[in-house]
Amino acid sequence: MAQNPLTEIAQQEHEEKKPRCLRCCVAAGCLSQGSDGVRKALQEAVEAEGLADEVEVRGVGCMGLCSRGPLVASDPEGALYENVTPQDAPSIVAALKGKEAPALKKGSFQIPFFIKQLPIVLENSGRIDPERIEAYIAQEGYQALQHVVRELSPTEVIDEIIRSGLRGRGGAGYPTGLKWSLVAKTRAERKFVVCNADEGDPGAFMDRSVLESDPHRVLEGMAIAAYAVGATQGYIYVRGEYPLAISRLQTAIRQARKLGMLGSQIFDTGFDFKVDLRIGAGAFVCGEETALMASIEGRRGTPRLRPPYPAESGLWGFPTLINNVETFANIPAIVRKGADWFASIGTEKSKGTKVFALAGKIRNTGLIEVPMGTTLREIVIEMGGGVPDGKQVKAVQTGGPSGGCIPASALDTPVDYESLLKVGSIMGSGGMIVMDEDTNMVDVARFFMEFCMDESCGKCIPCRAGTVQMYRLLNRIRNGEATEDDLHTLFELCDMVKRASLCGLGQSAPNPVLSTLRFFRDDYLAFIKVRATDHGG
Amino acid sequence: MSVEHQTATTAPPKTDNRWKLLEATMKRHQYQPDALIEVLHTAQELFGYLDRDLLTYTAHSLKLPPSRVYGVATFYHFFSLAPKGKHTCVICMGTACYVKGAARLLAAAEQAAGVKAGETTPDGEVSLLTARCLGACGIAPAAVLDGAVAGHMTDDVLVQQVKGWMEHGAESTH
Numbered sequence: 001m002a003q004n005p006l007t008e009i010a011q012q013e014h015e016e017k018k019p020r021c022l023r024c025c026v027a028a029g030c031l032s033q034g035s036d037g038v039r040k041a042l043q044e045a046v047e048a049e050g051l052a053d054e055v056e057v058r059g060v061g062c063m064g065l066c067s068r069g070p071l072v073a074s075d076p077e078g079a080l081y082e083n084v085t086p087q088d089a090p091s092i093v094a095a096l097k098g099k100e101a102p103a104l105k106k107g108s109f110q111i112p113f114f115i116k117q118l119p120i121v122l123e124n125s126g127r128i129d130p131e132r133i134e135a136y137i138a139q140e141g142y143q144a145l146q147h148v149v150r151e152l153s154p155t156e157v158i159d160e161i162i163r164s165g166l167r168g169r170g171g172a173g174y175p176t177g178l179k180w181s182l183v184a185k186t187r188a189e190r191k192f193v194v195c196n197a198d199e200g201d202p203g204a205f206m207d208r209s210v211l212e213s214d215p216h217r218v219l220e221g222m223a224i225a226a227y228a229v230g231a232t233q234g235y236i237y238v239r240g241e242y243p244l245a246i247s248r249l250q251t252a253i254r255q256a257r258k259l260g261m262l263g264s265q266i267f268d269t270g271f272d273f274k275v276d277l278r279i280g281a282g283a284f285v286c287g288e289e290t291a292l293m294a295s296i297e298g299r300r301g302t303p304r305l306r307p308p309y310p311a312e313s314g315l316w317g318f319p320t321l322i323n324n325v326e327t328f329a330n331i332p333a334i335v336r337k338g339a340d341w342f343a344s345i346g347t348e349k350s351k352g353t354k355v356f357a358l359a360g361k362i363r364n365t366g367l368i369e370v371p372m373g374t375t376l377r378e379i380v381i382e383m384g385g386g387v388p389d390g391k392q393v394k395a396v397q398t399g400g401p402s403g404g405c406i407p408a409s410a411l412d413t414p415v416d417y418e419s420l421l422k423v424g425s426i427m428g429s430g431g432m433i434v435m436d437e438d439t440n441m442v443d444v445a446r447f448f449m450e451f452c453m454d455e456s457c458g459k460c461i462p463c464r465a466g467t468v469q470m471y472r473l474l475n476r477i478r479n480g481e482a483t484e485d486d487l488h489t490l491f492e493l494c495d496m497v498k499r500a501s502l503c504g505l506g507q508s509a510p511n512p513v514l515s516t517l518r519f520f521r522d523d524y525l526a527f528i529k530v531r532a533t534d535h536g537g
Numbered sequence: 538m539s540v541e542h543q544t545a546t547t548a549p550p551k552t553d554n555r556w557k558l559l560e561a562t563m564k565r566h567q568y569q570p571d572a573l574i575e576v577l578h579t580a581q582e583l584f585g586y587l588d589r590d591l592l593t594y595t596a597h598s599l600k601l602p603p604s605r606v607y608g609v610a611t612f613y614h615f616f617s618l619a620p621k622g623k624h625t626c627v628i629c630m631g632t633a634c635y636v637k638g639a640a641r642l643l644a645a646a647e648q649a650a651g652v653k654a655g656e657t658t659p660d661g662e663v664s665l666l667t668a669r670c671l672g673a674c675g676i677a678p679a680a681v682l683d684g685a686v687a688g689h690m691t692d693d694v695l696v697q698q699v700k701g702w703m704e705h706g707a708e709s710t711h
Contacts, residue, residue: 283614
């Protein structure tokens, strides 16, 4: 291997770069709206116009504004085209030559949705071809890994991550550097690094987008972590529901191995690290770390009591570091730009940025990355464009089935780990679902309870039986058969399940009920009152 | 599904290439019991569903008790122990889709197919399924029709598709 293979590859990429580029999103959202056909049509149109030497047609990852896909952007003009069809391709290419094309639906990158973002995790997303390692390297990819393995000691790496203040992006917000140091301290003949890509919260698609748009970033983050904690084997546990993410990861692993960024003697040092994929088989509970490890070992994905924590005894009893996709994706940037830079972003206790998946009753659905501390109002009203059809926001749901519904009156809450807890929700992995005045909150609570009831693994009784009883009570309320006593029973059950369940699934299953009971009690009482005045229901 | 493997116990028929492919997968994983989920994924891909013989064969090959294999196969939603219909319609029931009317879509599809979610029409044409979340929230409500994700789904489009499959039984769209 050459002294600095990265510089060589990056240089070659820059030399071969064509002056203009049409970027066409080929992540799952746009693909399902036919963007593959758009990309082919653009390529044909470019060739037909004799511009093949001048214009590159590039399939890229997610540009964020999924509701207006398929999206095409042109560089260096910075034009954005929305809802593009293959028939639009000739007009888009003609527009490159300065010809006006009134039939095209033009968007803009100069709207709050884009300008209020601060992309770190998503910096390459929508820009580079996710299926080419060279494209990632040209964006300073794998430089952090090279620097780490050649010039830093594992302790120095961990110190840097601790100083950055990065906290786990999977939801709980445990300090990442501290977790790394625990695994590093444990002595063992083998250690593992696991990437949790079992993004199970309904309404969350951040990790899917990162894996589809910039898979090498996650691999680089994992390799740096492995060096820091002393692991030689890594696993990425991906949901089976994400076939595109799986195939792009497979491609990325193959390419990285070929160029010597994974495998043995990485960057000509003594550091070895291998990564394998494990495909989930549809069990929400496998997002819980001990259940996830059981699943990697080929068993039923049931959680176990902690301690011992995975840092002490994880996969096959060996110390194991588990972080989520977004956490790993932050690592290369922190190493490259420094802990101080990262720590300067965000709030006092929540550093950096957070990726959110905006969905539900909102104009601009899609993916955004904002500094911690941005308020919900900025995200939902300014960036998201508010609720369509002149309706009002009723609630914002964060944290999926483990989170809560934040009322419109608390829209000025900043998004950081502590503030969201204070309003009865959690940061969660980043799903953010907007609900309008037509949404009934008892329905929402029942929806999440049905989810938890189905997904309960059945190992501990509070969760297995408690979720069923809570679901039944919610049904009774919804059908107008409940009394005020039932509300008390529901509240008590919530408390019991929360305290007595074995794992996070059960402990947090009552959250959607508790938060809706707290902020939207009237929605519950409305069903109970109906019965008091009208026995017919 | 073929009849021959219904009678197979531990030695699969050599004539069926699918068994060889399954064997190759197990070999690649060095018959490690840890690879059970990987092997079941491959088995379902090859055969469409996991029948008793397939599970028994897997258990023998990986030297696992059949109860363990059965336990894993029934634990995960992805594995199916019964044959699926010729066509599949998966409706996403994730939060974003739910807020945008997925429950109504499901009701319409159930009525059109005459079966409940999780069931297959008696003629074996259509399996109606639900998904937890496809992660396609940006284009909610979403459905997967014969493997292709379709966004901004409406009752009419969905019902037409399901009815089309049932009426033109012999014809296949993909």
